[in-house]
Amino acid sequence: MSKEVVLDIETIGDIRDFDNLKVTVVSIYEYETNKYQSFLESELGQLWPILEKAERIIGYNSEHFDLPILDKYYAGDLMKFPHLDLLKVVRESTGSRFKLNDLVKATLQMEKSADGLQAQKWWEEGKIDEIKKYCEQDVKVTMELYEYGRKNKMLYYNTLTGDLTPFPVNFDPPVIPMNASGEVINNINLTLPL
DSSP states (O other), X not given: OOOEEEEEEEEESOTTOGGGOEEEEEEEEETTTTEEEEEEGGGHHHHHHHHHHOSEEEESSIIIIXXXXXXXXXXXXXXXXOEEEHHHXXXXXXXSOOOHHHHHHXXXXXXXXXXXXXXXXXXXXXXXXXXXXXXXXXXXXXXXXXXXXXXXXXXXXXXXXXXXXEEEOOOOOOOOOBOTTSOBSOOSOOOSOO
């Protein structure tokens, strides 16, 4: 059973002032438990043990957005955890940055339910449950895109003229070190300062 975790975050603040963005909600899907969970900023302490035990954290634009912002809250270094940023693989394959929603529409014929600006508005209105639902739906489409790409070794995008164009991806995890008995060696991410 996989111990991968799919992750997405929502923030409040000016996106142009990256250092001062604050987490409002973090949503995850755990393959091991087959469930979604959401955490407010004040509940991040409950998230860390889940990420520390993860075989790999999966996100979309997570290497440049989600993890660096979350890392400000974590005592160790989240950037050293095993990680797959789907956008990074897409960019390496196509040379372009695509919005998650564009790839989800072209590949899965689905759409995201809202966007980050709407989530900020909900935060200001105190609609925390709406943010959690939206963030969990983002995690769901990210997970489904990941699973499609991993199984089929390709995703799709629409060109400006509307043509559906496939491109190759490799979302396979790296080889996990095991001992002679087939047990995983050091399956806990140890980055906390001693």
